[in-house]
Amino acid sequence: MPAPRELDPTYSVAAYLGHKIRREREQRDWTQQALAAKVFISRVRVAKIELGTDPPNPSLASRFDKVLGFEDDLANLARALLNAQVRDYAKAFLARQLEASAMHDFSIVVPGLLQTEEYARALLLAGQAGDPAEADRHAERRVARQEVWTRERPPWMWAVLDAAVLRRATGGRATMHSQLTKLREMCERPNINVQILPENTTMIPGSVALLTLPNGDRGAYTEGFVTGAYTEEPSRVERFQRVYDRLHADALSACASMELIEKAIEGFA
Structure with a gap:
């Protein structure tokens, strides 16, 4: 199995959010497939989220919060990202x-x-x-x-x-x-x-x-x-x-x- 792609968590809010999810998943020794099952999405989607290429919306981020024990951290990051992507x-x-x-x-x-x-x-x-x-x-x-x-x-x-x-x-x-x-x-x-x-x-x-x-x-x-x-x-x-x-x-x-x-x-x- 190839090594996971390295991600700079300071690159963007999406990258930081993905980094937090991946770090917590790995600390729990869960595969991406195992985490995907817990939040009701595909493994591919988890991989994209962890790479910062397809960040979760606030609702999905809340599910990650509950599963990974982040309180509202990820949902708040998702909301901040959502606001940042809206036209001024x-x-x-x-x-x-x-x-x-x-x-x-x-x-x-x-x-x-x-x-x-x-x-x-x-x-x-x-x-x-x-x-x-x-x-x-x-x-x-x-x-x-x-x-x-x-x-x-x-x-x-x-x-x-x-x-x-x-x-x-x-x-x-x-x-x-x-x-x-x-x-x-x-x-x-x-x-x-x-x-x-x-x-x-x-x-x-x-x-x-x-x-x-x-x-x-x-x-x-x-x-x-x-x-x-x-x-x-x-x-x-x-x-x-x-x-x-x-x-x-x-x-x-x-x-x-x-x-x-x-x-x-x-x-x-």
Whole structure:
């Protein structure tokens, strides 16, 4: 068997995280296969994590923490890595999103906190036309942020979606069927409401997300094709609130919207 590849733990956060896992595994005299079985992933994935080439998301890092006795060390490192890989313009928004008590979104795609990993990956590949492996990592991390729904007091979310979201075969029929099924399931939660904006109304060429923090502070995030902006300046937040209110006023009721979602699921079956 070849000797394990040497890794400089000071090279990056991902390398340091992988080094910690490998060192603890070797001290316990476990093989990569044995550790993989304990955290429910493949041996190949463990090898990549230990090399720092495919770092775990916070959820998987938490499983490593429990198995290796690191408390929350690895999960915190994974969160720091996640934040470091986000575009600068989105960092403040994503940080506030995890703290928010209420969210009001208008989107021309399914919002990130409601996406399946396959749907997220399809959007990333279409928008970036980049490396599939990199899209996999970003999609995994995007979905990992959905741990916000496991909080003791999860946020309230009200999302208005453009009707085209239900018809556009993002990622193919199977991906859309899975995504819309998840959307329906998420809508069954008392704190999540989704309404559809009909196609015979005026929409905006982008997305708007409004956040309300537990202390009452508010923020607004807007995004177009490749760039976005986050602001907590009251007059700008108020402006985007009016934009959202106008779209929300034109949206179908929750019941009528759910009927459209059900029909769309059947259409992609």
